[in-house]
Amino acid sequence: MKIVVAHNRYREAQPSGENTMVDSEIAQLTAAGVEVLPFIRSSDEIPSMSRAAKALLPISPIWAPRAQDDLSRLLREHRPDVLHLHNPYPLLSPWVVRTAHRHGVPVVQTVHNYRQVCSSGIYFRDGMICQDCKGRALGVPAIVHKCYRGSTAQSALMATTLAVHRGTWRSVDRFIALTSAIADHLRDYGVPADRIVVKPNSVPDPGAPALLGDGxxxxxxxxxxxxxxxxxxxxxxxxxxxxxxxxxxxxxxxxxxxxxxxxxxxxxxxxxxxxxxxxxxxxxxxxxxxxxxxxxxxxxxxxxxxxxxxxxxxxxxxxxxxxxxxxxxxxxxxxxxxxxxxxxxxxxxxxxxxxxxxxxxxxxxxxxxxxxxxxxxxxxxxxxxxxxxxxxxxxxxxxxxxxFHPDVVIKRHLDIYAALAAPTRP
The missing domain is CATH 3.40.50.2000 (Glycogen Phosphorylase B;)
Structure with missing residues (x-):
């Protein structure tokens, strides 16, 4: 089985559990005999980009043309069974879902946050839980409150991205909800229940527990x-x-x-x-x-x-x-x-x-x-x-x-892929 794992890594200066989980997942899949084709970009690449590439950054969350070209080449060359998407922002864009579908490749996405609805992804603003953008066609409150990186312009771009890609997200073939609460969030967003699977992450087994400490x-x-x-x-x-x-x-x-x-x-x-x-x-x-x-x-x-x-x-x-x-x-x-x-x-x-x-x-x-x-x-x-x-x-x-043991989680993971992998490709 060939799987493309697509992920925009968060900056290394800001420790990210999501980056760690993606790395661990790739290692577990490889150990299970899956051929993993990483399609990875990193936000750390942005400062060293050419002037022309930086000029395209404002539209990258919506489209990211270079990423789509690179992904198309990868899909044509390797003809994978599934594309597994984690974080698409800002250098991949949710458009990778459309690109994969254009090549006849089904898409799985692991949902790590609430960014189908919330520009910051965490439903939290000014020290309290905030769901002001929930149910809106355009997240105007996110723009008003500068919820994305403290910038009105970037918040407007992210809110627009979420509005543009509402249909894109609803076209994903299978969502992996890390918990039952995320499954509820996806159903509320309009995703049919039969396209949602609850599968948590895992961590390596540290072995038999030591005696309890204190505190x-x-x-x-x-x-x-x-x-x-x-x-x-x-x-x-x-x-x-x-x-x-x-x-x-x-x-x-x-x-x-x-x-x-x-x-x-x-x-x-x-x-x-x-x-x-x-x-x-x-x-x-x-x-x-x-x-x-x-x-x-x-x-x-x-x-x-x-x-x-x-x-x-x-x-x-x-x-x-x-x-x-x-x-x-x-x-x-x-x-x-x-x-x-x-x-x-x-x-x-x-x-x-x-x-x-x-x-x-x-x-x-x-x-x-x-x-x-x-x-x-x-x-x-x-x-x-x-x-x-x-x-x-x-x-x-x-x-x-x-x-949460890797042996349990990876089996469920492979079952999700197997249910989607098509026997033939167009």
Whole structure:
């Protein structure tokens, strides 16, 4: 089987879980005997482009003529079975879907964000969840609020791109939704359910879990939507040392917040940006991993890393986080279930009063806990998670083995390709 993997890499200066997942996926497919034909561009190429190429950049998200020519040559020469698209912006353009179809090649796309609708891709603006462009023919609010790279002109271009390519996206032969929440997003966008497959990413198996460490690990881009400030506010509600150590890994614009917290409290340690060995060491040193996202985070890779190492997860009840920890369909006492938590998140009612000893709004899943994205709720959940980690450690590893292990995921991946690969080509 021949598969073209098409992806516009994000800048290497901005760590990208999507880049990492694409690289890992290519390696897994190759190991499974698939002939992978990478069709890769990188945003790091832009500064070194010729003046003529840079002149075409404004239209690249819509069309990208050079990429279409290069892709056509690749398709004619190799006659692949499927084109698998990840991120098309800005140098590939969704037009690659049309180019592939013109050559009789079916298209699979893995949906990593909400950019069918949202110009920034994350449904988050000015410190809160925003879906103002949802249901609009043209995302005028994105232009008004400069949602794409803080620029009115670039936001107008991206909003126009999304409007132009609405039909393009709906022509994709199969969408891979990384979680059930993304599947819901695609159905709401108008994609038929029979063209959506829920298949998460995976991470390599680190082997038998080490004994639980102590304390917590937060590992993410240090940006507002990832909830660092929420977590630090929750942490400060406890006496120094009461919860063990809070380890923070990553880099970004909010780095001064964690540096100040580490200078203020000895139970906060800033680890900086970690390599693979550093990630594993930080996970093993901890008992619980935290995903404090303030947006509908699609599939935080750190959660799968945690489960693989037998570490339960405390997360916010947004996006794919409940799915990852097995809390999207829990059996909880009345007043603490997902619908009630979702209402509290939306601000429709205060966090519900849970049963005796259970923090308000806390939902326990197979491999962790979720709470509303609120510092009070997070503060109440922290000691519960620390105390409950030993009981959920084995379940966390079992969930990884059953749902997120590479052997499981790659089989589902190949089944998706096989269902689309045509026996003949025009």
């Amino acid at each position: 917590f690990l937060y590992m993410a881009r240090l940006t507002p939507e990832k909830g660092l400030d929420l977590l630090l506010e929750a942490w400060r509600r406890h006496p120094v040392g009461a919860l063990g150590t809070l380890r923070v890994a990553g880099d970004g614009e909010l780095r001064p917040l964690v540096e100040a917290a580490a200078a203020e409290r000895p139970d906060v340690v800033y680890l900086g940006q970690l390599d693979r060995a550093g990630v594993r060491a930080a996970v093993e040193a901890s008992a619980v991993v935290i995903a404090a996202s303030m947006w509908h985070d699609v599939l935080p890779t750190v959660i799968i890393e945690a489960l693989a190492s037998g570490r339960p997860v405390l997360g916010t009840a947004l996006g794919g986080i409940p799915y990852l920890v097995g809390a999207d369909a829990p059996h909880e006492p009345a007043g603490t279930g997902p619908a009630t938590v979702a209402s509290a998140v939306a601000g429709q009612l205060p966090p519900p009063a849970g049963p005796s000893g259970v923090p308000a709004g806390l939902v326990t899943g197979e491999a962790g806990w979720v709470v509303p994205p609120d510092p009070v709720a997070m503060a109440a959940a922290l000691p519960v998670a620390r105390a409950g980690a030993p009981a959920l450690a084995a379940a966390a590893r079992a969930r990884y083995e059953r749902t």
